[in-house]
Amino acid sequence: MTRRNFTAAGATAASYSRILGAADRVRMGFVGLGNRGDQVHTAFLEWGDHQTVAICDLRDDYLDLAARKSRGTPTRYQDYRRLLDDKNVDAVAIATPDHWHALMMIDACNAGKDVYVEKPLSLTVVEGRKMVEAAERSKRVVQVGTQRRSAKVIQEAVAYVRSGELGQVSLARGYEISSEWPAGIGNPPDQAPPSEQEWDRWLGPAPKVPYNPNRAYYLFRYFYNYSGGQMTNIGVHLIDTLRWCLNLESPRKVTALGGRYVIKDNREIPDTMEALWEFDGPTMVGFMQVNGNGSGGNMRDSEMELRGTKGTMFITPDGWEVVPERINELPRGNNNPIDRSVQRRRNARKTVIQPKSAKGSVWADAPHARNFLDCVKSRGKCNADILTGHLSTSATLIANIALRTESLLKWDARAEKFTNHPEANRYLHYEYRTPYKLS
Ligand SMILES: NC(=O)c1ccc[n+]([C@@H]2O[C@H](COP(=O)([O-])OP(=O)(O)OC[C@H]3O[C@@H](n4cnc5c(N)ncnc54)[C@H](O)[C@@H]3O)[C@@H](O)[C@H]2O)c1
Numbered sequence: 158m159t160r161r162n163f164t165a166a167g168a169t170a171a172s173y174s175r176i177l178g179a180a181d182r183v184r185m186g187f188v189g190l191g192n193r194g195d196q197v198h199t200a201f202l203e204w205g206d207h208q209t210v211a212i213c214d215l216r217d218d219y220l221d222l223a224a225r226k227s228r229g230t231p232t233r234y235q236d237y238r239r240l241l242d243d244k245n246v247d248a249v250a251i252a253t254p255d256h257w258h259a260l261m262m263i264d265a266c267n268a269g270k271d272v273y274v275e276k277p278l279s280l281t282v283v284e285g286r287k288m289v290e291a292a293e294r295s296k297r298v299v300q301v302g303t304q305r306r307s308a309k310v311i312q313e314a315v316a317y318v319r320s321g322e323l324g325q326v327s328l329a330r331g332y333e334i335s336s337e338w339p340a341g342i343g344n345p346p347d348q349a350p351p352s353e354q355e356w357d358r359w360l361g362p363a364p365k366v367p368y369n370p371n372r373a374y375y376l377f378r379y380f381y382n383y384s385g386g387q388m389t390n391i392g393v394h395l396i397d398t399l400r401w402c403l404n405l406e407s408p409r410k411v412t413a414l415g416g417r418y419v420i421k422d423n424r425e426i427p428d429t430m431e432a433l434w435e436f437d438g439p440t441m442v443g444f445m446q447v448n449g450n451g452s453g454g455n456m457r458d459s460e461m462e463l464r465g466t467k468g469t470m471f472i473t474p475d476g477w478e479v480v481p482e483r484i485n486e487l488p489r490g491n492n493n494p495i496d497r498s499v500q501r502r503r504n505a506r507k508t509v510i511q512p513k514s515a516k517g518s519v520w521a522d523a524p525h526a527r528n529f530l531d532c533v534k535s536r537g538k539c540n541a542d543i544l545t546g547h548l549s550t551s552a553t554l555i556a557n558i559a560l561r562t563e564s565l566l567k568w569d570a571r572a573e574k575f576t577n578h579p580e581a582n583r584y585l586h587y588e589y590r591t592p593y594k595l596s
Contacts, residue, residue, distance in 0.1 A: 183533050186211035186246040188237045188261060189253035190219040192375050193275055197250050198223055200522035207530055213240045215355045237261055241268040248533055256363045256383045259284035266295040271533045275302035277389035278546040282554050282573055283586035285547040287595055292543040298532045300539035301546030303397045304525035310517030311398060314477045318402040322510050323465025326403055330443040331395025331461045333387050338449045341422030342371050342379055362593035371423055379424035386426030389553045392444045395461050397549035399442055402463060407570030408434035408552055413560040419449035432556035467510045476516040481508035558584040
């Protein structure tokens with residue numbers, strides 16, 4: 158029985174662990190053990206051929222929790238570079254805020270570790286490209302944390318769309334809708350950090366600014382120095398899935414509008430935003446973010462919709478559904494009440510595909526971890542490989558640049574530069590704080 162079959166047969170992590178020899182285990186170090194880091198750690202703990210040998214975070218309480226959950230006694234670190242020096246570590250999982258991903262991932266590759274790195278891959282397009290180069294140069298296995306890539310139900314949706322059943326898909330859209338009005342994240346004043354050293358390490362390459370509790374743990378995703386906001390936080394999952402379904406690479410145009418329209422907290426990112434990309438296809442892809450008034454969810458409660466000439470697919474967190482289009486092959490009449498062509502046209506409507514649906518969660522944390530462990534052993538390409546992560550992240554990052562520059566930007570995907578707006582190219586990277594350097 159192969160390792161994979163054995164796992165599928167329902168062995169518990171503990172029983173699996175007893176049967177495997179030490180050589181079969183992937184010894185992992187976890188960097189960043191907050192909200193997502195704990196979820197990723199838990200996903201790896203599902204599998205007995207993983208062993209947590211090292212943990213790293215700035216906070217003792219998070220380290221305590223991770224140590225309690227681990228089988229065995231992992232070595233504790235506060236400086237990730239010391240964890241990377243640890244010869245017992247084969248692979249690392251990075252779930253720190255976005256502004257740390259590039260430095261940590263590249264250092265990990267250079268230290269010879271395979272890497273599971275959270276989405277969005279990077280804070281800037283330039284960082285993402287350097288990460289792709291580092292993975293290729295060092296021949297490391299890299300999984301990006303877009304876990305929908307390992308969700309069976311999404312894999313089936315992709316196969317369905319790629320079979321051509323929906324016809325030509327001219328528009329696809331992702332939605333991130335939530336109800337944060339009126340308090341949002343609040344408006345606390347800047348204040349002394351829990352510890353100067355911790356705040357300095359948390360900021361890393363980002364500009365030195367006074368501590369504000371909203372800028373740090375979890376809520377950093379509302380500030381541009383550390384994240385691309387909901388566009389890169391949620392948007393990257395959805396744009397990644399749509400790109401995959403439609404076999405799209407990089408957009409050739411992007412534009413966006415939005416702002417802080419309704420919520421009066423100290424966030425920098427919009428509470429309302431809509432972005433549009435044009436890909437070869439031709440296909441328009443959109444992302445709509447509404448955080449001010451999400452009580453009713455969105456139309457059909459979908460996270461994503463793909464509108465084809467023969468039908469529309471709606472994807473929710475629990476599965477997907479295809480609604481056939483009622484197609485009319487007769488040309489439109491002039492709507493005059495005595496023009497019989499209107500009635501003739503209505504009668505001629507027909508569907509050419511069957512309704513179809515599938516159930517299953519898009520939250521595939523454990524399968525995504527499994528896929529990484531398998532690839533570490535086989536040296537194969539992960540479900541969410543580094544280039545895939547870079548292309549999906551870049552699409553969302555350039556939408557933020559379009560918003561910032563109030564522009565319709567033309568994107569040269571090969572050069573990774575805008576061709577019609579020199580000023581916008583300045584936002585493809587930023588100057589790291591001394592002594593941090595992107596190598
Ligand atoms: N795949 C998903 O569905 C998903 C879900 C949530 C978050 N995420 C991603 O996970 C990442 C972390 O988000 P979060 O919600 O867990 O944030 P968080 O603030 O809860 O956790 C981040 C952790 O990183 C630690 N950290 C920060 N700087 C560090 C440093 N220099 N060295 C060591 N540790 C450091 C912090 O102490 C904190 O515990 C983000 O990139 C986010 O986009 C992914």
